[in-house]
Amino acid sequence: MSTPYRDFDLAQHSLRELNHYLHHEVKQAAGTPVRVFNPDGAHSIACGVDTAVQIDVMGHAGYYVGGMNQHAQITVHGNASTGAGENMMSGLVRIKGFASTSAGASAHGGCLIIEGDASLRCGISLKGGDIVVGGSVGSFSAFMAQAGRLVICGDAGDALGDSLYEAIIYVRGEVKSLGADARFEPMLPEDHAAVTQLLTVAGFTHPSSEFRKVASARGLYHWNADANQEY
Amino acid sequence: MCGIVGLLMKKPAWDERLGELLVPMLVGMTDRGPDSAGLAVFSTALASGSKISLFYPSGQPDWQGVADSLQQQHQGEHQLIPNGAHAVLITSIDAQVIKNFLLAAHPQLVVLSVGSSIDLYKDIGTPAQIAERYQFGALTGSHAVGHTRMATESAVTPAHAHPFTAGRDFCVVHNGSLSNPHKVRRKLEPLGIHFETDNDTEAACRFLEWRMREGDDINAAIEQGFEELDGFFTFLIGTGDGLALVRDPFACKPAIVAETDDYVAIASEFRSLSHLPGVKHARLFEPQPRTIYSWSRA
Numbered sequence: 359m360s361t362p363y364r365d366f367d368l369a370q371h372s373l374r375e376l377n378h379y380l381h382h383e384v385k386q387a388a389g390t391p392v393r394v395f396n397p398d399g400a401h402s403i404a405c406g407v408d409t410a411v412q413i414d415v416m417g418h419a420g421y422y423v424g425g426m427n428q429h430a431q432i433t434v435h436g437n438a439s440t441g442a443g444e445n446m447m448s449g450l451v452r453i454k455g456f457a458s459t460s461a462g463a464s465a466h467g468g469c470l471i472i473e474g475d476a477s478l479r480c481g482i483s484l485k486g487g488d489i490v491v492g493g494s495v496g497s498f499s500a501f502m503a504q505a506g507r508l509v510i511c512g513d514a515g516d517a518l519g520d521s522l523y524e525a526i527i528y529v530r531g532e533v534k535s536l537g538a539d540a541r542f543e544p545m546l547p548e549d550h551a552a553v554t555q556l557l558t559v560a561g562f563t564h565p566s567s568e569f570r571k572v573a574s575a576r577g578l579y580h581w582n583a584d585a586n587q588e589y
Numbered sequence: 590m591c592g593i594v595g596l597l598m599k600k601p602a603w604d605e606r607l608g609e610l611l612v613p614m615l616v617g618m619t620d621r622g623p624d625s626a627g628l629a630v631f632s633t634a635l636a637s638g639s640k641i642s643l644f645y646p647s648g649q650p651d652w653q654g655v656a657d658s659l660q661q662q663h664q665g666e667h668q669l670i671p672n673g674a675h676a677v678l679i680t681s682i683d684a685q686v687i688k689n690f691l692l693a694a695h696p697q698l699v700v701l702s703v704g705s706s707i708d709l710y711k712d713i714g715t716p717a718q719i720a721e722r723y724q725f726g727a728l729t730g731s732h733a734v735g736h737t738r739m740a741t742e743s744a745v746t747p748a749h750a751h752p753f754t755a756g757r758d759f760c761v762v763h764n765g766s767l768s769n770p771h772k773v774r775r776k777l778e779p780l781g782i783h784f785e786t787d788n789d790t791e792a793a794c795r796f797l798e799w800r801m802r803e804g805d806d807i808n809a810a811i812e813q814g815f816e817e818l819d820g821f822f823t824f825l826i827g828t829g830d831g832l833a834l835v836r837d838p839f840a841c842k843p844a845i846v847a848e849t850d851d852y853v854a855i856a857s858e859f860r861s862l863s864h865l866p867g868v869k870h871a872r873l874f875e876p877q878p879r880t881i882y883s884w885s886r887a
Contacts, residue, residue, distance in 0.1 A: 399860030418859045418873075437873060439858060440843060458875060459840060477875055478840045496840065497878070 592618025622737025
């Protein structure tokens, strides 16, 4: 009888062995979930996976965990360092603890769930992915975010949504300050539906009525010679 | 890029393990800083007199010559404890007098630190090589500050390695870069403050130590630092009392803290903390930007 998991212990296996398996061999065993033990803050765990496989990281991950992910369902049973799920294309990355700076940076698709807090610059330059943060986010989150949705169940720091393009932010708690060109807008029925759907995926139960919407005022889309660099 | 580490033992019973637990922390930051490394260790303060860390950056160390010249020129008690190119001098004579004498009589010699409780080591090489060279694993004490350097703004020499010191029992390590170190230096030099290198961290170190000599406590000194030091930084500061940690307002450089009933451990990344006893149950957090964290042994 085969084991129900393919296990990698990073105290025994190199990171390269793990990622080589995830890039080349996992397709032949896509039904077999992968567990990674003793991650101990190693960088680039499960980066660039393009197979629908379940991966459980049994501890704290270092930089770029789940980066460039396509199709995989990756859960970090701990905290994640800088750039968790950055440049994700599809699939799901779940961080059970907190995430450091630039979580979900530039993600094109898929869903990043951070059950704890996210640090500064969460969702910076978001390009179509979804991010749900169970706790609070640091300053400059969703900076220059172009498409996608950022749901914040807690508070936001300074300059939320600075220079925002067409990404939408939903925030439940306090916003220390909005960034340039970001503004509160009324929650429409489709916004309530979007928040409810994303919270359901993430496993959070807050009613969508507790969220406010932040979107771009689109004032920066065109050069304004009269603005005198004041926005 | 650079790596910083710090460890403060909350209970004296843990002091003997300081070096043993710190070496893997330092080695864990090798990717962030492979060109040089340094360590400041604080142990029980001398009842009187001073401890001076000395270093021969090149050539054959002549520790006997140093000891002999001290005995001949300065009546007092001197104990010189050599450790390869490094030595700790314990002296009953005024530290500034001894420092001036040593620098004049032995121009090859570098004074790394002065105080009652600090020993300081720094050199070029990988963290593992330097830890082995000076037997960091055997060091004991209440707290320590370490650094692994990947130079970006000034030369790779032992003098440019961190920690930087100023005054007594005071040192700073830095991950990041300052944009106005020369401005800070131009402010301090007319006040009689002497610089030994062109390194940006030395400017921050001397600025903070100057503020504390002017009467600021460490929090007030760092608040002044926020006004005057421009750039990216995570600073870890060691004093005879303990450790202080601060990140710039944009949190450009990383830091993570693990705290248990027995110790506080600080590192640029978790991979330098993963070996610590009980870390799985430690309180783990990332310091907030522009917020001062400090821990003392008391």
